[in-house]
Amino acid sequence: MAPGAKIAVNEIWLYGILSTLSKHRHRKAPKEKEKAGFDILKRLIDGFYEPWDLAIDGGTKVFQDSKIFRALRSYAEHNLEMDQSTFTRGWLEKMSSAKKTVKRLNKLASESEKQ
Secondary structure (H helix, E strand, O other), X not given: OOOOOOOOOOHHHHHHHHHOOOOOHHHOOHHHHXXXXXXXXXXXXXXXXXXXXXXXXXXXXXXXXXXXXXXXXXXXXXXXXXXXXXXXXXXXXXXXXXXXXHHXXXXXXXXXXXX
């Protein structure tokens, strides 16, 4: 994925993730470029984690020892030119949305059990 990363992904899978995004992301204004980087990061996180894997308390500290987390952070730094705080913000946003997704799914499951 990135220099020093201990995770390798199939090129076709990575190409599939990246091809769903704008091909002109490097020509965009700085804020739009950051948003494009967030979009890529979030899709990569989706590729490695299910919502219930991320819907836990503890923020990034819980994942510090994860090879996948470190590989994604390295990819964000080297390929998306994302600094540490921007990566952390994107990761925490993804964790927050995962918690909402799991909560919504649990609510739907409990409602269907009642019927």
